[in-house]
Amino acid sequence: MEIHGYVDHIIYHNMENAYTVMSVAVNGEQEVVVGTFPGISEGENLTLQGEYVMHASYGEQFKATSYEVRPPEDAVAMERYLGSGAIKGVGPKLAARIVKTFKGDTFRVMEEDPTRLSKIKGISEKMALDICGQIIEKRDTREAMVFLESYGIHSNLAMKVYRQYGSQVYSVIANNPYRMAEDISGVGFKIADEIASKVGISASSEYRIQCGVLYILNQAACSGHTYLPKELLLRNTAQMLGLDPQDVEANLMNMAMEKKIVIRGREDPQVYAGAFYRMEEMTAGMMLALNHNYHVEDDQIEAAIARLEQGERMELDPQQKEAVTTAIRHGVCLMTGGPGTGKTTTIRAMLNYFLDQGLNVQLAAPTGRAAKRMSEATGCQAKTIHRLLEVSGGAGEEGESLGRFERDQFHPLEAEVIIVDEMSMVDISLMHALLKAVADQTRLILVGDINQLPSVGPGNVLRDLIDSGAFPTVRLDRIFRQSEASDIVVNAHRINRGQTVILDNKSKDFFFLEREDADHIISVTLQLMRDKLPAYVGADMFDIQVLTPSRKGLLGVERLNEILQKYLNPEGESRREYRCGERIFREGDKVMQIKNNYQMEWEVRSEYGLVFDRGTGVFNGDMGRIEEIDHFSQSLTVRYDEDRLVTYPFKQLDELELAYAITIHKSQGSEYPAVIIPLLDGPRMLLNRNLIYTAVTRARSCVTLVGKEQIFRQMCDNNTQARRFSGLCQRITEQVQTQEKMNQITRENA
Numbered sequence: 056m057e058i059h060g061y062v063d064h065i066i067y068h069n070m071e072n073a074y075t076v077m078s079v080a081v082n083g084e085q086e087v088v089v090g091t092f093p094g095i096s097e098g099e100n101l102t103l104q105g106e107y108v109m110h111a112s113y114g115e116q117f118k119a120t121s122y123e124v125r126p127p128e129d130a131v132a133m134e135r136y137l138g139s140g141a142i143k144g145v146g147p148k149l150a151a152r153i154v155k156t157f158k159g160d161t162f163r164v165m166e167e168d169p170t171r172l173s174k175i176k177g178i179s180e181k182m183a184l185d186i187c188g189q190i191i192e193k194r195d196t197r198e199a200m201v202f203l204e205s206y207g208i209h210s211n212l213a214m215k216v217y218r219q220y221g222s223q224v225y226s227v228i229a230n231n232p233y234r235m236a237e238d239i240s241g242v243g244f245k246i247a248d249e250i251a252s253k254v255g256i257s258a259s260s261e262y263r264i265q266c267g268v269l270y271i272l273n274q275a276a277c278s279g280h281t282y283l284p285k286e287l288l289l290r291n292t293a294q295m296l297g298l299d300p301q302d303v304e305a306n307l308m309n310m311a312m313e314k315k316i317v318i319r320g321r322e323d324p325q326v327y328a329g330a331f332y333r334m335e336e337m338t339a340g341m342m343l344a345l346n347h348n349y350h351v352e353d354d355q356i357e358a359a360i361a362r363l364e365q366g367e368r369m370e371l372d373p374q375q376k377e378a379v380t381t382a383i384r385h386g387v388c389l390m391t392g393g394p395g396t397g398k399t400t401t402i403r404a405m406l407n408y409f410l411d412q413g414l415n416v417q418l419a420a421p422t423g424r425a426a427k428r429m430s431e432a433t434g435c436q437a438k439t440i441h442r443l444l445e446v447s448g449g450a451g452e453e454g455e456s457l458g459r460f461e462r463d464q465f466h467p468l469e470a471e472v473i474i475v476d477e478m479s480m481v482d483i484s485l486m487h488a489l490l491k492a493v494a495d496q497t498r499l500i501l502v503g504d505i506n507q508l509p510s511v512g513p514g515n516v517l518r519d520l521i522d523s524g525a526f527p528t529v530r531l532d533r534i535f536r537q538s539e540a541s542d543i544v545v546n547a548h549r550i551n552r553g554q555t556v557i558l559d560n561k562s563k564d565f566f567f568l569e570r571e572d573a574d575h576i577i578s579v580t581l582q583l584m585r586d587k588l589p590a591y592v593g594a595d596m597f598d599i600q601v602l603t604p605s606r607k608g609l610l611g612v613e614r615l616n617e618i619l620q621k622y623l624n625p626e627g628e629s630r631r632e633y634r635c636g637e638r639i640f641r642e643g644d645k646v647m648q649i650k651n652n653y654q655m656e657w658e659v660r661s662e663y664g665l666v667f668d669r670g671t672g673v674f675n676g677d678m679g680r681i682e683e684i685d686h687f688s689q690s691l692t693v694r695y696d697e698d699r700l701v702t703y704p705f706k707q708l709d710e711l712e713l714a715y716a717i718t719i720h721k722s723q724g725s726e727y728p729a730v731i732i733p734l735l736d737g738p739r740m741l742l743n744r745n746l747i748y749t750a751v752t753r754a755r756s757c758v759t760l761v762g763k764e765q766i767f768r769q770m771c772d773n774n775t776q777a778r779r780f781s782g783l784c785q786r787i788t789e790q791v792q793t794q795e796k797m798n799q800i801t802r803e804n805a
C-alpha cells in the first residue's frame with residue numbers, strides 16, 4: 056500500500072546502513088515508519104510504499120519497502136524542513152519568513168531565483184546564493200545517494216563515495232567500480248564486485264582480477280598472514296572469482312610492476328601486499344642495526360647482579376642472570392618464558408641495573424591492561440606502545456591502521472633503554488612503527504611468551520625474531536610459581552608440554568565442571584559468577600571473566616553476552632537503557648571498546664566532578680562499565696580503568712560491545728582474578744593447545760572449565776597451530792647473509 060506524509064521527527068537513524076525509525080505526519084496523524092532512508096531530514100515530503108506491521112514491543116508501525124522524496128508541499132512541512140538544520144544558516148524563524156513569502160513556490164524560488172530570495176529581510180545576496188547552492192547540492196547529493204543505494208551502498212559509505220568522486224561517481228560505477236576498493240576504506244572487493252556484476256562488467260576484466268588478488272591478500276592479513284604462497288593465492292583468488300588460476304597469474308606481473316604487490320623467491324614464491332613487504336624489510340633492517348655489542352667486564356656484571364639480588368632479596372637463577380647479562384652486553388635482547396618463570400622479576404632486575412647506571416628507561420606493553428600490570432610489577436610507569444609513540448590520530452602511512460605517531464625516525468624516543476613486555480601480541484605494523492622511533496644506540500629488550508596465541512594483527516614477530524637466530528635470546532623455563540602450589544601455572548606448563556592435566560577438582564585454583572549441553576554450561580557459569588567466585592577470589596562479580604573460543608554459536612560471545620546481561624544486569628527502573636538495533640546497552644553493563652580510536656576524548660574527575668586529567672585515545676580491548684545513559688544528549692558514558700570517563704554519542708556505539716564474555720583471542724595480554732572457560736564443540740582448527748593455554752594463563756587466582764572434558768583433552772592434544780605466513784625471519788636471514796657477503800668482500804679487498 057502507499058501512504059503520503061512528511062517527516063515530523065526522526066527517532067532513530069543508523070548512519071551505517073540508513074535504517075531509520077521516524078514519526079511521519081499522515082493526514083494530520085502521527086505514524087511510526089521504519090525502513091532504510093539514506094540522508095533523510097525532518098520535514099521532507101514522502102510517498103511511502105509498504106505495509107503496516109505489528110511490532111511486539113512498539114505496536115503498529117508502517118514498514119516501508121520503497122519511497123520517493125518530493126519537495127515539501129504544505130507550508131508546515133516546508134517550514135519544518137528548512138528550519139530543521141538541513142540548510143546551514145536557516146533557522147526556524149527565517150524558515151517561517153521564507154515560506155510565508157513564497158508559499159507553494161518556495162522550493163522553486165530557492166533553487167532557481169536567489170535574487171528573489173535575497174529580498175527577504177535577513178538574507179544578503181551572498182547568503183541567498185549560498186542557500187541556493189546548498190539546496191542544489193542537497194538535491195545532487197540525494198540523487199547520488201539514491202543512485203548508490205540502488206547498488207547497495209548505504210548512507211555513511213555512500214557519503215564517503217560521493218565525497219571522493221563527486222559527480223564522477225556515475226562514471227566510476229559504470230566503468231570501474233573496483234577503483235572504489237582501492238580508494239575508499241569500507242568498500243571491499245565484495246561490494247565492488249556486486250556493483251560490477253550489476254553494471255555488466257566482464258568477469259575476467261583485469262580490474263576485477265587485480266582487485267580480487269588484493270582482496271585475498273587483505274583477507275589473509277586479517278587471518279594474521281603478511282604474505283601468501285603464490286600457488287595458494289592463485290587458487291584462492293581463482294576460486295573466488297570463478298576463473299582459472301592462469302587467468303589470475305597473468306595479472307601478477309603487472310601488479311608487481313605497479314608496486315601493488317611484491318613477489319619474492321623463485322621456488323615457492325611469496326606474494327605480499329606491498330606495504331607488508333616493506334614493513335618486514337624495514338623491521339629486519341632496523342632490528343639488525345640496533346644489535347650492537349657493548350663491552351662490560353664480567354666482574355662488573357657479577358657485582359651488579361649481586362647488588363640486584365640484594366635488592367630483590369632473592370638469588371637469581373642462572374637463566375635469569377644470563378638474561379640480565381645479555382641485556383647489559385647487547386643492543387637487542389629477547390627473553391621468552393611461560394607463566395611464573397620469572398620474566399617480571401628479571402625485567403625488574405634489568406630495569407634497576409639501567410636505572411643505577413643513570414640511563415633513561417622506558418617500559419611499554421601492547422595493551423593498556425598489560426601496561427598497567429607492568430607498572431604495578433616494576434613500580435615504574437609503563438605505557439602502551441601507542442602512548443609511548445604519542446599516537447595522534449589520523450590516518451597512518453602505507454595502509455597501517457594504526458593512527459599517526461608523533462614519534463618516528465625524525466623525532467625518535469629519547470630513551471636509552473626500552474623494555475617491551477607481552478611481545479607475543481605485537482604485530483608487524485606496530486613493531487615497524489616502534490622501531491622507526493627507536494634511535495640508534497638505544498637498547499631494546501623484548502619479552503614475551505612464544506606459546507601464547509600470536510598477535511591478532513598480521514605477522515609472528517616475536518617468534519620470527521627468535522627463530523632467525525640473529526639476536527641474543529634467553530629462554531626461561533624454570534617455574535618458580537610452582538612452589539606456591541598454583542595449579543594454574545603447573546597445568547599451563549603441562550598443557551604446553553602435551554602432558555595430561557589432572558581434573559579431579561582437588562585443586563584450589565583449577566576446576567573442571569562436566570556439563571553436556573550449552574544451557575547447563577550457561578546456568579553453571581551464571582551461578583559461578585553470581586554466587587561462588589566473587590567471594591572465593593575476593594573480587595567483584597564484574598571482574599570475573601568468561602573466555603570463550605568463538606563469537607558465534609550457542610556458547611559464542613554474542614549469545615553469552617545477551618544471556619549474562621539479562622541475569623547479571625537485568626532491566627530495572629533505576630537503570631536506563633538504550634536499544635541500538637538488536638543490541639541493548641544498559642547502565643551498569645560491562646563493555647569493551649573494539650577498535651582503536653585515537654581521537655576519542657577521556658577525562659578523569661574528582662569526586663566533586665572537577666576534571667583533573669584528560670587526554671585522547673581509547674583502544675581495542677579496553678574494558679569498562681556503562682556509567683550513564685543520557686537520552687537527552689543522545690550519549691552514553693563509560694568508566695574505564697583508572698576512572699577514565701569516555702562519552703560515546705549513540706551513533707558511535709558500533710565501537711562498543713558487551714564484555715561479560717569475550718573471545719580468548721581478545722583476552723591476550725590481560726589478567727583476571729578468575730576466568731570461566733565454557734567448552735563445547737567447535738572447529739578443530741580453532742580448538743587447539745595454543746588457545747586453551749592462552750585462556751588458562753589469563754587467570755590470577757582461579758580457572759574453571761565448564762563443559763565437555765573430551766573437548767578440553769582434544770584441545771590440549773591438538774598442537775596443530777594454524778600456520779602463519781610471515782616472512783620476517785627470512786628477511787632477517789637474507790639481510791644477515793648480505794651483510795656477511797659485504798664483510799667478506801671488504802676483508803678480501805683490504
Ligand SMILES: Nc1ncnc2c1ncn2[C@@H]1O[C@H](COP(=O)(O)OP(=O)(O)OP(=O)(O)O)[C@@H](O)[C@H]1O
Nearest residue numbers: 369370371372393394395396397398399400535536
Ligand atoms: N630467582 C627466583 N627465586 C625465587 N623466586 C623467584 C625467582 N624468580 C621469580 N621468582 C618468583 O616466582 C614468581 C613468578 O615470577 P614472575 O612474576 O617474575 O614470573 P613471570 O614469568 O613474570 O610470571 P607471569 O607471566 O605469570 O606474570 C614470583 O612470585 C617471583 O617472586
